[in-house]
Amino acid sequence: MFERIYHMLIKEFLQTFRDPRMRMVIFLMPVIQSLVFGYAVTTDVSNIPTAVYDLDHTLESRELISRFAASGYFEQRAHVTNSNEAQRLIDKGEVRLILHMQKGFGEKVRAGRTAPLQIIVEGSDSNTAGIILDYSARIVSGYNEKVLLTRLATLTGSRPDPPMELTARAWFNPNLESRYYYVPGVIALIVMLITLMLASMAVVREKEIGTIEQIMVTPISRLEFILGKTLPFAIIGYVDVLIISLIAVFWFEVPLEGNLLLLLLGNGLYLMSTLGMGLLISTVSRTQQQAMMSAFFVYFPAVLLSGFMFPIANMPTVIQWFTFINPLRYFLVIIRGIFLKGIGPEFLWPQMAALAGLGIILLALAVSRFQKTIS
Numbered sequence: 001m002f003e004r005i006y007h008m009l010i011k012e013f014l015q016t017f018r019d020p021r022m023r024m025v026i027f028l029m030p031v032i033q034s035l036v037f038g039y040a041v042t043t044d045v046s047n048i049p050t051a052v053y054d055l056d057h058t059l060e061s062r063e064l065i066s067r068f069a070a071s072g073y074f075e076q077r078a079h080v081t082n083s084n085e086a087q088r089l090i091d092k093g094e095v096r097l098i099l100h101m102q103k104g105f106g107e108k109v110r111a112g113r114t115a116p117l118q119i120i121v122e123g124s125d126s127n128t129a130g131i132i133l134d135y136s137a138r139i140v141s142g143y144n145e146k147v148l149l150t151r152l153a154t155l156t157g158s159r160p161d162p163p164m165e166l167t168a169r170a171w172f173n174p175n176l177e178s179r180y181y182y183v184p185g186v187i188a189l190i191v192m193l194i195t196l197m198l199a200s201m202a203v204v205r206e207k208e209i210g211t212i213e214q215i216m217v218t219p220i221s222r223l224e225f226i227l228g229k230t231l232p233f234a235i236i237g238y239v240d241v242l243i244i245s246l247i248a249v250f251w252f253e254v255p256l257e258g259n260l261l262l263l264l265l266g267n268g269l270y271l272m273s274t275l276g277m278g279l280l281i282s283t284v285s286r287t288q289q290q291a292m293m294s295a296f297f298v299y300f301p302a303v304l305l306s307g308f309m310f311p312i313a314n315m316p317t318v319i320q321w322f323t324f325i326n327p328l329r330y331f332l333v334i335i336r337g338i339f340l341k342g343i344g345p346e347f348l349w350p351q352m353a354a355l356a357g358l359g360i361i362l363l364a365l366a367v368s369r370f371q372k373t374i375s
Contacts, residue, residue: 008228037186042178051078051095058106172340184339199278200295257342266334272359273327279366
């Protein structure tokens with residue numbers, strides 16, 4: 001049995017690496033994708049192009065403008081003098097925020113009255129607009145606190161201490177950098193894409209080139225055939241995980257707090273699911289083109305329903321039930337938990353058990369379907 005699997009393994013490696021373009025897809029493309037996704041997939045918003053519409057021109061209005069500029073989030077691009085000019089900048093996409101202060105803003109602040117401040121945000125991208133509004137609210141809140149403390153100091157003759165002092169600490173990601181959260185997830189996405197595509201074309205390629213009949217007359221069993229098809233791609237998946245993990249740690253400086261061996265164990269269970277899914281697609285497909293299209297048809301919903309971009313808790317209840325059959329959902333918890341939190345199997349065993357169950361079911365279905373195909 002082991003000798004037959006070994007020869008099948010050698011055959012698959014030779015067939016896979018014979019094409020130079022396939023070698024680039026397997027090893028070079030994951031590196032390029034990890035670099036591109038690592039920089040592109042982020043929710044950090046900085047250097048927000050801002051226009052100032054200040055009709056007051058007082059010390060108070062200039063101080064508020066300087067607070068926005070000093071925050072590091074906003075970059076002043078223009079100083080407008082009328083509403084039509086402000087609307088033109090928003091329409092052309094040259095600015096994303098307009099800071100508007102009416103005449104009398106500084107006088108009302110000095111007199112202790114409420115001074116209206118208008119913040120106009122380009123809201124076509126609701127997520128970015130929400131982040132910009134949050135940044136703006138924090139800056140305005142800090143300005144309000146400073147004005148109130150100054151006013152109290154004037155009335156009482158001494159500057160009072162604030163009633164409470166907030167000390168905030170973010171565990172596992174002290175600087176709240178989005179790449180710490182997304183780069184480990186990119187590893188899971190790329191490994192799924194590569195192994196799903198390779199496995200989905202494994203059996204159907206034998207049918208297209210006419211070698212499936214030659215394999216069937218050999219004494220190799222169905223299980224040995226599936227294992228021989230799976231193991232080469234599992235090894236490739238492990239190599240890709242190690243390469244992309246090195247890029248994550250040494251290029252993007254994402255900390256690996258947990259156990260590398262536990263990460264490799266979780267990756268093995270994850271590969272059982274992705275390869276089983278790919279082989280199942282391959283057994284039901286008639287051409288490599290059909291297999292590739294089916295693989296992409298499975299891949300994109302898996303990404304959307306994994307929690308990588310959108311929280312699963314915010315999805316409708318019916319959709320949340322579908323996420324339980326998605327292996328990417330579980331591996332994202334494992335890889336982020338190991339990278340960022342350094343947690344062990346005592347916390348990750350439910351996700352690992354789910355991956356093991358999905359992997360066994362998918363591989364069993366692939367073996368069963370292959371039996372029906374050759375009968």
